[in-house]
Amino acid sequence: DAGITQSPRHKVTETGTPVTLRCHQTENHRYMYWYRQDPGHGLRLIHYSYGVKDTDKGEVSDGYSVSRSKTEDFLLTLESATSSQTSVYFCAITTNGGADTQYFGPGTRLTVL
């Protein structure tokens, strides 16, 4: 357990509505990541952060934005949710300064109707 919580854990929303998922960590880790998990695809990186206000895109960033205004929180926003964004979203952190292992939160199941 790397002190990661995600909220909400489950959400159902409608196409076109904005959605924000929150990742919160309690151990002051610098590096944080957002992944989505879909059947047959494993996990794919959406965005990551390497410090407050420092973020970069991952493999599947289209339709997503992120923000990190303080060390402990990394927010993932879907500006206008689409059905293709129905997925399970995982937040992760890296210990020991980035070049070490990623530990994952419990996940958020998002359904876009």
Add this chain to the structure above:
Amino acid sequence: AQSVTQPDIHITVSEGASLELRCNYSYGATPYLFWYVQSPGQGLQLLLKYFSGDTLVQGIKGFEAEFKRSQSSFNLRKPSVHWSDAAEYFCAVGRTTFPSGSARQLTFGSGTQLTVLP
């Protein structure tokens, strides 16, 4: 670009039997390799990792994996499977990213679902 292939979508073994899950990767430099396990409705738990050194690495729950550079493989093994090992297993390869210079971007395989028969 890096990639990971897990050729077996689903494997069924009997309890007490040995297990090998296959993982092949594509990466231009020395890879950082990981195996994670996911139980239904849960997050991912790290089983083991390879960064450098001894090519046979030991992990938690009695798992081990062997890095074979010549075969671009990092197969996961367990000599005797327990019913509690039923889960989905993911292999991943990591590379450092820029501009941060040290954040690790992971590429995952599509997973292998393990069923354990009594």
